[in-house]
Amino acid sequence: MNYTFHWYQAFRALPEMLVGALVTIEVAVLSMVIGIAAGILLALGRNSKNKLLYGVSTAWVEGARNTPALFQIYMAYFGLGSLGIFVDSFPALLIGISFNNAGYLAETFRGGLRAVPPTQMRAARSLGMSAPKAFRLVVLPQLFRTVFHPLMNQMVWAILMTSLGVVVGVNIDLTGVTQELNVRTFRTFEYFAMAAVIYYVITKLVTLSARAAASRLFRY
Amino acid sequence: MMDGSDFGLQELLLMLKGAGVTLSITFWAVLGGTLMGLVFGLVRSVAPWWINWPLGGLLDVFRSVPLLIQLVLVNSFKSIIGLNASAFVVSCVVLAFYTSSYCSEIVRAGVQAVPQTTRRAARSLGLTYWQDLREIVFPIALRVSLPSWTGLTLGVMKDSALVLWIGVIELLRTSQVIITRIQEPLLVLSVCGLIYFVISYPISRLGTRLEARWRDLD
Amino acid sequence: MIGRLGLFSAMLISMAVVTPAQADKLDDIIASGKLRCAVVLDFPPMGSRDEKNTPIGYDVDTCNDLAAALGVKPEYVETPFPDRIPALTSGRADVGVASTSDTLKRAQTIGFSIPYFAFKMVVLTKKGIGIDSYASLKGRKTGSVSGTFEAIALEKDVKKWNDPKGSFRAYQTQADVFLALAQGQIEATVVTSTVAAATVKGGKFKDLQVGKDAPYDIDYVGLIALRQDYGFLNYLNLFVHLQTRTGRAQELYQKWIGGTMPDLTVKGVYR
Numbered sequence: 001m002n003y004t005f006h007w008y009q010a011f012r013a014l015p016e017m018l019v020g021a022l023v024t025i026e027v028a029v030l031s032m033v034i035g036i037a038a039g040i041l042l043a044l045g046r047n048s049k050n051k052l053l054y055g056v057s058t059a060w061v062e063g064a065r066n067t068p069a070l071f072q073i074y075m076a077y078f079g080l081g082s083l084g085i086f087v088d089s090f091p092a093l094l095i096g097i098s099f100n101n102a103g104y105l106a107e108t109f110r111g112g113l114r115a116v117p118p119t120q121m122r123a124a125r126s127l128g129m130s131a132p133k134a135f136r137l138v139v140l141p142q143l144f145r146t147v148f149h150p151l152m153n154q155m156v157w158a159i160l161m162t163s164l165g166v167v168v169g170v171n172i173d174l175t176g177v178t179q180e181l182n183v184r185t186f187r188t189f190e191y192f193a194m195a196a197v198i199y200y201v202i203t204k205l206v207t208l209s210a211r212a213a214a215s216r217l218f219r220y
Numbered sequence: 221m222m223d224g225s226d227f228g229l230q231e232l233l234l235m236l237k238g239a240g241v242t243l244s245i246t247f248w249a250v251l252g253g254t255l256m257g258l259v260f261g262l263v264r265s266v267a268p269w270w271i272n273w274p275l276g277g278l279l280d281v282f283r284s285v286p287l288l289i290q291l292v293l294v295n296s297f298k299s300i301i302g303l304n305a306s307a308f309v310v311s312c313v314v315l316a317f318y319t320s321s322y323c324s325e326i327v328r329a330g331v332q333a334v335p336q337t338t339r340r341a342a343r344s345l346g347l348t349y350w351q352d353l354r355e356i357v358f359p360i361a362l363r364v365s366l367p368s369w370t371g372l373t374l375g376v377m378k379d380s381a382l383v384l385w386i387g388v389i390e391l392l393r394t395s396q397v398i399i400t401r402i403q404e405p406l407l408v409l410s411v412c413g414l415i416y417f418v419i420s421y422p423i424s425r426l427g428t429r430l431e432a433r434w435r436d437l438d
Numbered sequence: 439m440i441g442r443l444g445l446f447s448a449m450l451i452s453m454a455v456v457t458p459a460q461a462d463k464l465d466d467i468i469a470s471g472k473l474r475c476a477v478v479l480d481f482p483p484m485g486s487r488d489e490k491n492t493p494i495g496y497d498v499d500t501c502n503d504l505a506a507a508l509g510v511k512p513e514y515v516e517t518p519f520p521d522r523i524p525a526l527t528s529g530r531a532d533v534g535v536a537s538t539s540d541t542l543k544r545a546q547t548i549g550f551s552i553p554y555f556a557f558k559m560v561v562l563t564k565k566g567i568g569i570d571s572y573a574s575l576k577g578r579k580t581g582s583v584s585g586t587f588e589a590i591a592l593e594k595d596v597k598k599w600n601d602p603k604g605s606f607r608a609y610q611t612q613a614d615v616f617l618a619l620a621q622g623q624i625e626a627t628v629v630t631s632t633v634a635a636a637t638v639k640g641g642k643f644k645d646l647q648v649g650k651d652a653p654y655d656i657d658y659v660g661l662i663a664l665r666q667d668y669g670f671l672n673y674l675n676l677f678v679h680l681q682t683r684t685g686r687a688q689e690l691y692q693k694w695i696g697g698t699m700p701d702l703t704v705k706g707v708y709r
Contacts (some may be wrong), residue, residue, distance in 0.1 A: 066420035067413050068378035071392055076412065078405040078614075081621035088623060156284070163286035167385070169609045169618075171584075172563065175288065180608065183520050183585035186527065186547040188296040196285045196293060203284040234491060306528060376677075380503050383571040387521065387530055397516070400480045400613035403620075403642040 010190035012182050021198050027165075027173060028158040031094055033208040035101025043113065044105035057106065064103020070164050072096040077168040089173070093165035097158055104154055113139075145218050147169070152210040156203050163199075165168035167198075174198060226402040229256050232411070238394030239415050245311050246377040246388065253376070256325020264324060265331040272398070282321035290314050295386045311383040315337030319376050326368045330361030357365050363434055370427035391415060460554065463667040464508075467532050473510050475501035476517045476531035482636035483694040484537050484555075496694040503534040503686065504661075505676055518611035519583040523548055526664060531660035533674065534662035536628075539587035549665045552709070553658035553675035554681065556700040559588050561649030562634045563626035564619065571650045572628075577601040581624035583615055584608035588628045591654050616643060628652045632695055658702070 047058030047091050064072065073096030080087050086093065124134035163175035170176045178195040184189050242329040260279060265271055282290070295310050305313075334357045342356045343349075383395035399405045467473050479485045485495040491515045505512035517524075517532045520685050522538055525531040526548055540550040563569040569578060575592075576599045579601070582589035588642040589608060607624060609615045612633070616625045620643040629637075634648045661674045681687040682702065691699040 013608065062421060063413075063417070064422060066374075066378075067393065068381040070381045071378075071409070071413060071416060072340045074392070075409050078399070078617060078621075079409045081623065082404075082406040086622050088708070091267045130450055159287040163288045164382070166288075167610060168267060169581075169607055171608050175286065178289075179520075180361075180584065184543065184590075186544075188524065188527075189300060192289055192296065196289050198291065199286055200281060200284045230490065233534055236579070285474070296524075304529060307528075385516070386528075387525065389516070396611075396613070397479070397487070397491070400611075401491070403617075405617065 006187050007190055009185070010187055010194060012193065014194065016181070017174060017177055017194060017198060020174040021202060024159060024173045024175075025202065026163045027090075027094060027097070027162045028155065031097040031101055031158050031162075032155055034094075034098040035105050035158070035212050036151075038098065038102035039105030039109055042102055043109035044108060046106060047113070059101075061103045061106045064100050065107070068168060069096065069100045069161050072099055073164050073168055089169035091166065093162065093170050093173075094167050096164075100161065101154060101158055104157075106149070108147050108150040109143075109155070112143045115146045116142045117163060135216060148210075148214055148218070152207065152214075153208055155210070159203055159206065160199070227398070227404060227407055227411070231398050231402070231408070234288060234398065235391060235394050235408075235411060238389060239419070241308075241388065242377065242380050243419070245308065245315065245380045245383060245388070246373070249315030249319050249376050249380070250373050251318020252312065256316065256320035260324035260374060261327025261331065265328045279321040279324055282318050287314070287318060288385055290318065291317055291382060291386050307383070307387045310345040310386060311380070311388050315376055315380065317341040318332040318379070319372065320373075322372050323369065326365045326372065327361070328356035329368070331357055333364040334360045335365035341368055367427045367434075370423060370430075374424055374427075377420065379413075380415065414415050463532065463664065463670040464673055467510060467670075468508055471510050472513045473501070473505040473508060473533065474513045475481055475504070476514050476515045476522050476525040476533045476534040476536050477501060478519055478522065478536045478612065479516045480515075480518065480611055481537065481633055482615075482640065483632060486636075495554060496555070496690055497537060499679070499690050499694075501533075503681065504533070504535070504674075507677060518613075520585045520610060522662070526662060530662070533670075536662070537659045537696045539657050540660045541587065544662075545665075547665065548662045549667065549671045550662055551671060552678050553660050553702045554678045554687070555659050556702055557630035557657040557659065558653045558700075559628050559652040559657060560631045560634050561626055561652060561685045562619065562629050562637070563647055563649050564622070565647045566646040569649060572652045574649075575604075575626055575628075577603040578625045579605050579607070579623070580626055580628075581607040581609055581615055581618055582627050582629075583612050584610060587657050588630075588652070588654065591652075592628050618642070619646070628654075630657065635695075656700075658688040658704075675704045 011186045040207040042061055045053040046061065048054055048057075058210065067095045075094055076099070077087055077089065077092035080092075120138055120142065121134055124138040129137065162173050165173050166175045166179045171180050174195055178191045185191075260275065266367045267275070291311065291314050294314050295307065298305055298310060301368060338360075339352055339356060342352045347355065380390060380393045383390060384396075389397070391412060396406050402408070454668070475497075477485045477493060477495075479493050479497075480488055480497075481497075483495055485493065487603075488494050493598045499516065501514065501626070504593050515525055517531070517534075519534065519536075522534045522536045523544065526534055534548075537555065538550070542554065544550075561569065561572055561575065569575065575595075580592060580596060582592050584609075591607075593606045596604050607618070609618060612629075615624070615627050615629075616637060619627055626649070631648075637643060638646050638648060661668050661678065663674060682699075688699045691697070
């Protein structure tokens with residue numbers, strides 16, 4: 001083995017990598033917010049009778065679920081560019097991940113909506129609640145409980161997907177920063193090993209705090 | 221350059237060759253991953269906590285670190301220890317472990333979906349432990365797991381695009397090569413997306429239909 | 439008798455295990471019958487693909503010459519710029535014939551041969567956005583390939599100018615830089631005069647325009663191999679020397695670029 005590890009040099013870059021980790025979390029959270037909003041709309045679109053709404057929603061959902069996330073990000077960056085829509089690397093990553101999130105979450109929400117028995121809605125209405133109120137107070141909490149676990153999974157995937165940004169030139173998230181360090185010094189193993197540990201810690205924190213939140217929220 | 225596209229039969233064949241590499245990596249990864257996942261999943265559903273927790277923790281690492289990072293790490297590590305494996309082999313190995321991690325959860329869920337009462341009834345009828353597993357647990361667990369396993373296989377096929385980062389010329393990378401030469405990103409990427417879609421969608425629909433059919437049968 | 443037989447076999451086995459621990463890279467290549475060259479194929483005229491998608495270019499021909507000299511078949515390992523050195527260190531390639539600038543930072547990881555080519559850098563931009571000289575890059579959106587000689591220099595200058603409207607973005611391949619330039623995500627880049635000329639001539643990108651020279655030192659590039667393969671590096675040095683001495687280098691230069699090959703020597707220093 002003729003490789004000497006330069007761990008000391010690698011540890012000096014830790015602050016820089018942690019800043020990158022913050023950007024990673026930001027992108028993931030933002031993409032989830034957009035993804036949830038779009039996902040709900042898509043779920044409703046797929047349940048609607050309107051041919052156009054159904055067509056567009058289905059195209060989005062099936063496109064997002066049957067092509068690689070990396071392809072979607074690449075398409076957002078270079079594909080849109082040739083249509084004259086100039087998208088920078090960071091927005092392209094965000095668009096790509098959000099597009100992907102929305103597609104998968106739409107199916108999650110659809111399944112969740114199906115899981116709440118229609119009798120609940122009818123009972124609430126018969127008690128005198130208006131439709132939006134019934135939806136908000138009766139259906140939504142039950143829906144939330146059903147989709148919580150898949151939502152948490154999608155959040156973890158969103159965090160892992162941000163690493164793909166480096167392929168379209170994002171150099172401010174954790175993987176982007178790691179690659180920059182790698183390209184200058186070629187200490188690939190040391191930097192990427194550190195990045196792996198940081199990603200593990202982030203995902204574990206997300207999973208554990210989600211589980212803690214779930215045990216508080218869904219106590220009954 | 222407005223007299224028609226440079227994208228011809230040759231480019232399409234090149235992309236199909238890339239798709240072949242994608243499918244090949246998917247095949248080996250799913251094969252290895254499913255076999256390992258079966259073993260890990262069975263072990264995890266019957267083992268005591270002092271085996272279960274460490275094994276579970278280790279498998280969890282594969283799901284908590286981005287695949288891109290895993291590929292780079294393993295690729296870099298194998299050259300550090302002087303192992304002479306091609307990037308293709310590294311891709312298959314990393315994806316296989318990744319698959320096995322998800323597959324072990326699927327197997328575990330499948331085994332646990334078989335009601336304990338059924339299994340005890342089988343044993344009380346005189347079946348041995350292994351007969352119970354083979355004749356009773358296996359068919360039920362298989363039916364429960366098949367839709368998830370199909371989803372996992374398709375997921376691996378899509379994730380295989382990442383191996384372009386360590387130098388494997390699969391479908392997406394082939395598309396990049398063609399774009400570099402003929403500079404028609406939208407067209408080439410659309411064809412690329414179409415190929416992925418055509419591979420993935422039919423299987424995904426089949427999985428959904430099986431799942432719906434079996435759900436209605438219960 | 440058994441004792442002596444045992445001792446003898448132990449000796450034989452230990453010889454077999456201990457002796458060829460460090461086979462020379464040169465021997466390995468000749469024994470394997472193929473030379474795997476890392477080449478960059480989005481960098482004409484040094485490396486690109488023709489209509490049949492086969493690799494062509496100055497670097498590709500140099501790789502062919504090297505393989506012929508060794509009596510083996512050439513095999514091209516396509517690497518984007520940031521992947522040349524990783525391809526070597528991970529064992530995917532035996533040598534890098536990939537226009538690799540000989541910097542001391544890189545020399546900590548891999549070994550360089552003597553220069554086999556020299557580049558001068560120019561500004562490449564789009565028509566009509568008012569960029570011409572290097573100084574006019576201040577306050578503009580620029581970009582280049584991550585980790586290359588010109589990228590490091592450009593990024594340093596962008597940081598030095600510290601203009602709020604200026605930016606530098608690193609891309610993972612040369613092709614991505616050209617695409618970004620053509621689509622307007624960056625306004626200018628700094629590349630070698632050879633690839634600038636080839637790209638504008640190729641006509642695939644509309645409205646590209648070559649600007650003035652960039653004030654960088656001449657970019658000498660060498661062949662690269664693993665740092666500890668001294669035997670192989672010595673061979674590569676002789677190979678490069680003979681390419682020039684036999685006139686082959688000038689022949690290739692005329693074929694791919696035209697004109698006289700730039701001088702590869704540096705005045706006043708021995709080696």
